[in-house]
Amino acid sequence: MTDQPRLLSPRRLEAFSDGVFAIAATLLVLDLSVDHLGSISNNDQLWHALGAISESVLSFVISFLLLCMLWMVHTRQFEYVKRVDDPVLWLNSLRLLGVVLIPFTTSVNADFSELLLGRLVLPLNFLWVLLFDWALWRYVTTSPRGLLGDMSDDEVRASSRRALGAVVTGLVVVLLAPFIGSWAFLAFAVVPPLDAAIRGRRRRRR
Amino acid sequence: MTDQPRLLSPRRLEAFSDGVFAIAATLLVLDLSVDHLGSISNNDQLWHALGAISESVLSFVISFLLLCMLWMVHTRQFEYVKRVDDPVLWLNSLRLLGVVLIPFTTSVNADFSELLLGRLVLPLNFLWVLLFDWALWRYVTTSPRGLLGDMSDDEVRASSRRALGAVVTGLVVVLLAPFIGSWAFLAFAVVPPLDAAIRGRRRRRR
Amino acid sequence: MTDQPRLLSPRRLEAFSDGVFAIAATLLVLDLSVDHLGSISNNDQLWHALGAISESVLSFVISFLLLCMLWMVHTRQFEYVKRVDDPVLWLNSLRLLGVVLIPFTTSVNADFSELLLGRLVLPLNFLWVLLFDWALWRYVTTSPRGLLGDMSDDEVRASSRRALGAVVTGLVVVLLAPFIGSWAFLAFAVVPPLDAAIRGRRRRRR
C-alpha cells in the first residue's frame, strides 16, 4: 500500500510533451538544406533549384501542420486531465515515440513518394499517434482513480467520439495514400466538417 | 452545441511557441560549422578561415536578433490574450510555420546573397510571420467570444497600429533588400523610432 | 551570512530538465536517416533497406523508452522537492550530463553491438544517470535545510529504496549486457515487479 506512488499533476507531462512536439516540428526543417540545391550561379538556377525541392517543402508543410494538429489534440485532452498515474505516463510516452519519428518518416515519404511503401510510412506513423491518443483518452475516462477534472457526461462522450473519429480518419488516410499519395491527408480537413454536417442533420430530424 | 469545444487557456500555446522560437534560434548555429573552415595548421589560416565565414556569422546574428524580435511581439500579444479558440491555434501554427523556416531561409540568404532571389527569400519569410502576427491580433481583438483580457480601447488601438506598422516595415525590407541586401533589415531599427517621432510631433501640434 | 544565496523554487530546474530530456529524446531520431538507406528504386529494395536499419530502429525505441523512464523518475522526485540549493543544482547538472550523452552512446551501441565495449557504453551511461538520481535524492532527504515538502517517513523510505533499486538494476544491466546485448535492458521491466512480489510475500508472512 505504501509502495503505491502518488498521483501526479499533469504539469510536467505537458511541459515534456510540448518540448517534444516543438522539437519534432522544428527538426522537420533540417530536411530542407542548401546542400541539396546544388551549384548555382544565377537567379534562374536558384529558381529551378528551389522548384526542384518543392516536393520536400510540401512534405515539410504537411507534416508541420499535422504535428500542430496532434499537439492541439494533446492540449485539448489534457485541458480536462487533472491527475496522471503510471499508465498515463507510459501511454503518453508511446504517443510521443510516434511524434519523434515523424521527421524520419516525413523524409522517407518525400524521397520515395513514388513507391507504395514510401507512401504508407507517414500515414502509418500518424495512425500510431492517433491510436495512442484514443487509448490514453479511453484509459483516463474509464479509470476509477479520478484522473478527470470537471467534465459533463456529454462532454466526455463528445470528446471520446472525436478521438475515435480521428483514428478512423487516420485509417482512411492509410487506405487512400497508396492511390493519391500525400493528398490523402486532406481527409483530416474533410472528415470532421462532414461528420459535423451529418450529425447536425440527424439531430434536426429528431 | 455540445460539440462546440471549450475555450482554452493560452498557457500551452505559449509553451509550445516558446519552444519553437528557442529551437529555431538555436538551430541557426548549425550553419556555422568547423567543417566549413577547411584544413588549418596555423593562426593566420584560422584567422582567415573565420574571416571567410564572417558573412555567415553576420547572417546568423541578424536572424537571431530578428527571431528574438518576433518572439517579443508574440510575448507582448499574448500578455493580453486570456483565452484561445481553434482559429487562434491555427493562425498561431501558420505563424510558427514561418518561424521554423527561418534557419533554412537564413542559409539561402547567406549562400546566395549576390542573387536577387537569394536576397528576397529571408525578407519574405519575415513578412509571412508578421502578416500572421497581424491577422491573429485582428482576429483576437474583433472576436465576440471574449478572448481578450483587461485592455483599454486606447491600448487595443495602439497595439493594432504597432502590428500593422510591423507588416509595413516588413514590406519596406522586401522592397529594399534587392538593392542593399541584409542592410534592409535595419528598417526594423529605424522605422519604429521614426514613427514615434512623427506621431509625437503631430500630438504636440494639436 | 549575507553571501549565503537564497533557496530557490525548483520550477526553473524542472523547466530546464524537461527541455534537456525532450531534446535528447528527439535527437535520437537523427540516427535514423534516409541517407543510410542507400539507392532504392522499388518497393522490395525499400523494404530491405528499412529491414537493414531495423537494429538502429530498435536501439532508438529502447533508448527513447529508457529516457522516458529516467524523466519519470525525475518528475516523481521533484514532486516532493520544494526548494533547491547549489548542491542540488550541480547534482542535477551531472545527471543531465548523462542524459545528454545518450544519443551518442545509443549510436555507439547500435553500430558496435557485436563488440564488448560497444555493448557496455550505453548501460554504463544509464548507470551514471541512475547513480546521480540516487545521490540527489539522498542529499535532498538528509539535508537539514528543509528542501523536502510534505512527505511521510514511510514515503521517504519507499522512494529511497526505489532509487537504490534502480541503481542495482542498472548494475545488473551492465553485468548482463556483454552476454545478451540490449536484451539486458529488460531488467528494468522485470526487476521492479519481482521486487514488489518478494516484498509483498515477506509482508504477508509477518
Place this chain on the structure above:
Amino acid sequence: MTDQPRLLSPRRLEAFSDGVFAIAATLLVLDLSVDHLGSISNNDQLWHALGAISESVLSFVISFLLLCMLWMVHTRQFEYVKRVDDPVLWLNSLRLLGVVLIPFTTSVNADFSELLLGRLVLPLNFLWVLLFDWALWRYVTTSPRGLLGDMSDDEVRASSRRALGAVVTGLVVVLLAPFIGSWAFLAFAVVPPLDAAIRGRRRRRR
C-alpha cells in the same frame, strides 16, 4: 504616453531562455559522432577510437558544465526580477546570442586547441555572456521602474559583486587560456571560494 508598453512578467522570458540553454547544452553532443570513430572491427580499435576523441569529450564536458553554470546565474538573477521592459528583453537576447554560439566555439576550441586563436574563442564567448549578465543586472538594479522584487540592499550589493566577480573571472580565463588551454576554466572553480575566503578573513579582522 499611451504608446509606452506595459511592463511584462518575466515568465515567458524565463521559458524562452530555459529552452535556449537546454538546446545549446544538448546540441553540444552532436560534436561527438560515431562517424568520427573511423572503421572499427575489434574491441582494441574501438577503445583507441574512443581514446582519440577523448579531447572532444573533455571539451563537451567542460562546455556543458559551464553552460549549466551560466543557466544557474540566469536563474538566480531572475529569482529577484519581478517585471521586465524592452531593454531587459534585448539585453537578455544579446546574452542568449552568446549562449547559442557556444556549441560552435566549443568545436573550434576542440579542433584547434594547439593554436592561440583556437584557445581564445571559447573563453571570449563566455566572457561575452558574463558581460551581458552583469549589464542586465546593473540595469535592473538601477532602473527607476521598479523591476526588482523584494530584496534587501545587502542582497543587491552581494549579487552585484558576484556578477562583477564573474566578469573578472571570465577575463582571467581569457588571459590564462593561451598558456594552459582549457585548464584555464578551472578559474571558475577556484576564484569564488578564494574570494569568499579573503572576504571572510577581512570581515573577521573588523
